[in-house]
Amino acid sequence: MVKKLGSALGVLLLWAWSVQGQQTAAPEPALVVVAPFAVHTAQPQPQLSLGVQELLAQNLLNLGVDLVPLPDVRRAAGNQPVTNETQALDLARRLKARYVIWGSLTQLGDKASLDGRLVDAQGPGAPRVLFAEGDLANLVDAAQQMAQQVTVHVLAKAVVAEVAVRGTERIEPDAVLVQVKTKKGELLSNETLQEDIRSIYKMGFFETVAADVTDTDKGKQVTFVVREKPSVVDVKIEGNDKIKDKDILAAISTKPFTVLRMNVVNDDVNRIVKLYHQKAFFNAEISPSIDFPQDPRKAVVTFRIKEGKKIYVKRVDFTGNQHFSDRKLRGVMETKSRGLFSWFSDKGVLDREVLDTDLDRVTAFYHDHGFMDARAGSPSVEKKEDGFHVIIPVVEGERYRVSSIQVQGDFLETTRNVAEKLELKEKQYFSREKLRKDLDTLTKHLMDAGYAYAEVDPVVTKNAENHTSAVVYQLRKGPMVHIEKITITGNTQTRDNVIRRQIQLAEGDRFSASAMERSQLNLRRIDYFEEVDIQSSQGSSPEAMKLNVKVKEKPTGMLSVGGGYSSEDGFFVGGNVLQRNLFGRGQYLALKAHLGSETSRYSLSFTEPWLFDTPLSAGFDIYDWYREYNDFNKDATGGKLRISHPFGTWSRWHLAYVFENAKVSNVDEDAALIIKDQEGRQIKSSLMASIERDSTDHPFLPTRGSTATVAVEYSIPYLGSDSDFVSVVAGVGRYVPLWWKFLGFAHVKGGYIFELDADKPVPIYERFFLGGINSIRAFHWGDVGPKDPKTGDSIGGIKFGQVNVELLFPLAEKIGMRGVLFFDAGNAFDDGEDFRLGDFRTAAGAGVRWNSPMGPLRIEWGYNLDRKPGEDSSNWQFSMGAFF
Template sequence: MQTKTKNILFFWQSERGVLQKDVLDTDVDRLTVFYHNHGYMDAKVGTPKIEKRKDGFYIEIPILEGERYKVASFEVAGDKVEGIEKLQEQWKTKVGKFFSRSKVREDTETLTRFCMDQGYAHAEVQPRIRKNTETHEAYIMLNVKLGPKVTIGRIDIEGNTKTRDKVIRGQLQITEGDTFSATKIENSQMKLKRLDYFEEVSIEPQPGETPEVMNLKIKVKEKLTGSISAGGGFSSDEGLFVGGEIIQRNLFGRGQAMALRAHLGADAQRYSLSFTEPSLFDTYYYLGLDAYNWLREYEDFTKDSQGFQIRTGRFFGNWSRFGVGYTFESARIKDIDENAASIIKEQEGRQIKSSITFSLRRDSTDNAFLPTRGSINRVSVEFASDFLGSDSCFTKYQVISGWYIPLLWKLTGFVKGELGWINKTGDNPIPLFDRFFLGGINSVRSYDWGELGPKDPETGDTIGGTKYGLFTSELIFPIFEEIKLHGVVFFDAGNAFDEGEDLDVSKFKMGIGGGIRWVSPLGPLRIEWAYNPDPDPGDSRSKWQFSMGASF
């Protein structure tokens, strides 16, 4: 095989145009792997012949393909494995399909993990491959040697100078006396990392008193979990601001979280206090309390609100939790401009909101701030009723699903969809701030927060919708991994719709752009620019968005 274009030589040359022999050797190995994964069991890739000419290097790689083999049989032999029929749909190797060495390797790893999850910590699976050179068929056997069934003996923890043992043990999916499971140990390590209390986390198997017993040693290295910060900045939603916060995510080493925040801006003042106990009385139940005082000046009015929330629920399964929350808010709409929309004028004065929210959330991501795999899914229903003392009565539904997908070259794909709708169940109108407003850095980024949605026909003010849809896709890539600096390109589409309107995908507005994300010492920082490919009259062609803090 001889290269026919100069471009392909780029992969084998340094920046100075010098042929890189080690890179060429790697590509030769890849060619061999390619053939062996596409049925050519006898394929041989020879040593490249390199000829230097005036216009560049010419490379000839001799390849002997041989015949292409199909899988004639695929079976498991050796020690009996209980429940192996559960793997039938997971096998990559298929009878009648072309042989693939990588698929055999994947099936070997799948069967090994399956055996280890049943307690056989020392299980060995050896693939045995036989071929018929006349019929060009491959016969594959996975030979299993289980070894003794293992239980967990002691679980020792070291390195936790602050965090209490019970906080760490509360994250484990496996305890002393349980049957060994490689997956449960791996998930336990991931959950400990997601706490973000530790710089390093490892779970190491240790020999027990007998071959049937295995001890585990958990090693952690504590990191700072508290912060006191003050400063200022610029938000694309609120303009210039100053603020400060005191946060402790691991209060007294008990795993509790407390935060006190103050935010003072030209258009907004916010004060809040929150506390969360993630393991109430050492159970799977959690309890949270929040209190706040917010003042926000909008273009046509001001909202002055005070409230509190009580959150409780239960963790279950590996990554899921069910929650119930009660919210009480006293809000006053004031300083209304005489040219404001009628829906704003109708809500002048003080309103009481009293509601209960039920939610179900599953989070299997591998990192709280820069996930590379896993998903976040949430369903919630909020009921506001006069029975609870609420001035307005409504039922509000929301569904969110986002998925992180690891790709080649350390790229991460992200796709997210959202749906929401609200139904009025009383005589009073739905409160303005319980309607749906789109735009901003966590929505359609070619619009500022609150710009996108139904508008008053007389004033042009955005009045929020009673239903909305939103789609987001992102490609995230590392820039400087050492300092956790990443880049992103994205596509957003969505809109909100009023009563009497259908949720019409053809009316979705779009945003296309890119930006940077940095997990800084002060928290996650995002700076992003979005282009609007189809603006309505009066809409901007592009927007800059800025935020500091985690989001989903």
């Protein structure tokens, strides 16, 4: 027992001795004394002595220097400045400090010079000279400079005086410095230096990175020495056939004259793979290689490609679906199996991002049909020899009906009438799409009444027991808002008033969401701007609103030449010079020319769309027109004075006076008598009136909307006309979205000419001729209609009717190409002939329409469904590049 206690006591004494030894070995902090400075100024300022002392002490403390507290220094020095080295050493011994800082402040005009000395009380050698300069009124910078000089000598960790980069060739040094944490004026840290080296490596531009630290009078000079990776002098693509070099090079980031980075090269491999997957080449293999053929610092990067065969989606199937067939669910998806027209488009290509979006589409489809708990699960995709087989699991859940619909909250006088027209109805199956539309309807109803900040919140309560849902619309209208100010920005050419007249709101008006939407649509339809954005902000009060109309101008002038071919006009060339926004006033001026194998046209047109700053449009046309018909030629010059005015939302009326001096010549010797009788000069002086309505969303490739026109022309002898007739033509057409992206179009057109004086017949070229690309497409222009019984010449009719029905569908949406299947029926009838639908000539066919860079293109083939002897069984119709 005694032996154990002795051993324990020995261990304890040994531990105490080692701790004492460690404590003794620990270095004492190197205390620094900041003595009061002597002050030499033009006017006595004794307070500066203590001020300099305090500023210098504070900066040293911030830099990690251990100081003797200033109160102790002032008691020992008696607030008297130290003026020599002997006094400094004596002060250090009394305060048991290692270093003493002393010196003086001298005024130099508005500047002050700090001249100091740093004395090491325990070491030999002369005092260190300290110097700093600054404004006399603000000595902070000067004190900071001197503190940094002291820290260089006092602390083991020195202050960074400068940070630089050496070795860069293509990379800017500043791009490296922004990555490092070592900064000028901060203490040097080995840990920070190592972190900085790692950060520079992560940039990916350098092979080697090192830090070189050297001593200077002002502190440590830190230089990051780098060596850049080799540069890329060329990028090659090999083995590609289905995708062009330029498309691959545009998709990758490795470019000539850039630094070679392997991580970028590897990323480029993935980019190329993705590019091939978009084209259905899912077996494509890309192998990168890097060579240095001439210089080890200059690399040639080669991407070698094995394209393989295309793999398309073969089947898309569903599991768990009971209420809707696979075909119905596939109809709401973008992912499709390969089809008949897929070579025109990307149909059949598997895209994972599109497939993920399709799951949301299927889920939304179920929700729109009452299955409020339905969801589409993660699909399984299996690659087989014939293509990808996609299986999508579906959980349908129960189907819910609407048990009740209520509208609560802030009512307007007309709210009940609007509520009666909501799409979601009681006892119907619940539909999220109808719910969304009803929210838009109610919100717009409140906003059109001036409540710009109106909110409508739906509260949908499900009853899982009887599978019903109750819907409550909560209306909060907020304050009534008026337009306080409208500002217009971005218009460098178009005048403000041209923009303002398209805006359906004005300062002082009550806010209206419909008027704001229509204003934006109006500004887009005039086609003066690339971008149109109407932004709202609160005005001087919650009841006031400011509108900022931001536009970006686009070129409105055009100088163009081109050509094409039409089955009616043959080959032609043409050109035009036009300005749609003349002098920024919104005026239209155009000079056009059209020269073809069978026709030539020249015209000069001018339109003022807002006469006297009202929506009354006025203008004129002057033209010279030559055309070769089958049995005669027409050469005419004339002009038109016209006015028009909009009414309603999509409609406009037109009035015009037309004068034309025409000459009928080169009449065939065997031409019909009605044609021969009109050989010579004909004067037409007529009045025209028409009404048109056009709500379509595109001039060449519309997807919805309708057109309707009624035009009447009266050729009046009392105004000098050689003919006396009234012509009436009316037409109506409508585009209707069908299933998927199929679009239906139906067009009906008819006309009648009333000959008021048998001695002044309607000119032959004013009669109705059918056939061609715009009427009955299995026939050439003029082949449908009355013919002279003796000669067989087409003589046109005084009445006609035609019907065109089309089914349009996308072939290549990205380039604006459509396919069309059509049915045409129609005929023209002469005076004395009955208008009989049974005599309509019929045709059916197919075609392609493309809004090409050269202009609208149509290629259509029509088959004659009731061919008669001597007629063609079918005809091709072609039109491209027409300017007029």
